[in-house]
Amino acid sequence: MGPETRLDQWEQDGEGRVAVKPLVAFESLVAHGLLCAVKLHYLEGSDQLLDGDSSSLQLILSPELARALGNALLRTADEAETGPRGERGN
Numbered sequence: 001m002g003p004e005t006r007l008d009q010w011e012q013d014g015e016g017r018v019a020v021k022p023l024v025a026f027e028s029l030v031a032h033g034l035l036c037a038v039k040l041h042y043l044e045g046s047d048q049l050l051d052g053d054s055s056s057l058q059l060i061l062s063p064e065l066a067r068a069l070g071n072a073l074l075r076t077a078d079e080a081e082t083g084p085r086g087e088r089g090n
Helices: 046-051 063-082
Strands: 023-031 035-042 055-061
Touching: 035 063, 055 063
Parallel strands: none
Antiparallel strands: 023 035, 035 055
């Protein structure tokens, strides 16, 4: 799976918007001296925000995939800040 997918391939809510959950923190470590592990902390709903609580998902990935993910996130951040045509994002 590549870093970019079409919008229609993403899960959507009942109003046709992309269904996403806010990422509030992350942790990483090297697992077994060979693999990269990441723990993503996210909010399921506004009640977790008020309680100061979060859900988490732990993933393990190869160093190659970790680098690809990091590069994809950097490209996405650049585009979010500048817009797809060099214009400022919203």
